[in-house]
Amino acid sequence: MEDVLRILEQDSTRSNKNIARMLGITEDEVAEQISELEKRNVIVGYKTLINWDKTDREVVDAFIELKITPQRGEGFDKVAERIYKYPQVKTVYLMSGTHDLAVMIEGRTMKEVALFVAEKLAPMDSVISTSTSFVLKKYKQEGIVFEDDEKDTRQVITL
Amino acid sequence: MIDYQGLMNKTVLKIPPSGIRKFFDLAAQMEDVISLGVGEPDFVTPWSIREAGIYSLEKGRTHYTANAGLLELRQECAAYMKRKYDISYDPKSEILITVGGSEAIDLMLRTLIEPGDEVLIPEPSFVCYKPCTMISGGVPVIIETKEEDEFRLTPEQLREKITDKTKVLILPYPNNPTGAVMPRENLEAIAEVLRGTDIMVLSDEIYGELQYTGSKHVPFSTIDGMRERTVLINGFSKAFAMTGWRLGYAMGPAPVIKMMTKIHQFGIMSSPTTSQYAAIEALKSCDNDVAVMCNEYNYRRRFITDGFRKMGLSCFEPLGAFYVFPRIAGLGMTSDEFCNRLLEEEHVAVVPGTAFGRSGEGFIRCSYAYSVEEIDEALKRIERFVKKYSEK
Structure with a gap:
């Protein structure tokens, strides 16, 4: 359950299918866990962070x-x-x-x-x-930086 | 006109250039390429570590350090090993701070190898062991690990390759590119073969902190009787996402570390000072950052392994590092062809298994040091590609 919460806390738009693949469980199990967490009000709601x-x-x-x-x-x-x-x-x-x-x-x-x-x-x-x-001015809210300039600057291939 | 070819060291000339350089360049030029080809974390170094580096600069810590590295950092390395693996190294005589794990590998081989000495190198593995052996005048002896052995080195394979010229065994686990790990019982079996010999072990444990499914990394030097023959090499690049800081370390028997330090002193002087101050912070207070990154890699590891298996490719379960090594042999292409065509047709960059030794033929290395969303997109493209060629 904690894994599902961690993943959703990062990004609540993640599909049950992808969460299932990240955790090595079935989609049904994910759906079940989420609905249980919602019922118990552990997951209190879903919102969108807007600038x-x-x-x-x-x-x-x-x-x-x-x-x-x-x-x-x-x-x-x-x-x-x-x-x-x-x-x-x-x-x-x-x-x-x-x-x-x-x-x-x-x-x-x-x-x-x-x-x-x-x-x-x-x-x-x-x-x-x-x-x-x-x-x-808002710099960061809910762990998300509003103007994040940390881009992927890695080489395309390294061994 | 100077005949440069004639002037140059014959051994250096003989070392084959990275065969896939052209492929790299092609991938780098492509606009909308999705890459699973990178051998470094996507995470940026945790802020507290970066901040410690910045602070050291503000304080004017811009000079050389001791040749072996800041004593405080060596003490922290020792404390870290003690805390995590319950093994003791003396910060004053048994630890050397190097420019990345790679420098430590080069130093260890140069310190021990005499012309003609044999170095046992399990493959597939990281690309530097063979050239470093050759530059030291040694003879690389390749041991091809097998998918059916989970890419682990077996005692039988080891025994078969040992001769009276064998000087060093390289133990590259957790492994790049396969993601294989060596659990304690497998290490015990290797140790059993080595006992009573003078063979030294270069244990490259740079991915040691990135091991999944609850099994904890076992440093080879913690196996009974192996400490005296092992140089343990680790660094900050992978666990702490510090690749660009170029900092690693070697721990081992004092006489060996002493000679490695001698070469390091003349070649390097001392490892980058800013990086050393940052690394103290990493070891002191970033266990939690490492745990969070490790957990995230584990999500992606399951995600990508599942993805390859669902598209019908056999994919060995990787338990360490951040790579998967799926088998593509059934598609009627060599690894090189697969990677070239995949890049051309679907704009996805992955690395042919052959980049890591001949035994990598039939496999590709995919890194999961990417967001789940990027991996998902790459998998979709690879699936389309695999489908197209399985139908042919």
């Missing part, structure tokens, strides 16, 4: 650190849930260190993102403070 900067669509990403007062009996989870339900919120992590939650937000303009923070996040009862930083 929107290369398109006409304007996208602004922001990274927001939040300090939180945990709710009695509910801890941080309930607050996190109230935050991640917003579709603009792309990522929510509980963090160690000076802040409690790290939140990634996507919007069309800086103003839109700033207003979302001011109107939705900051006023929440349990939110003590917010600190917003805007993403200026």
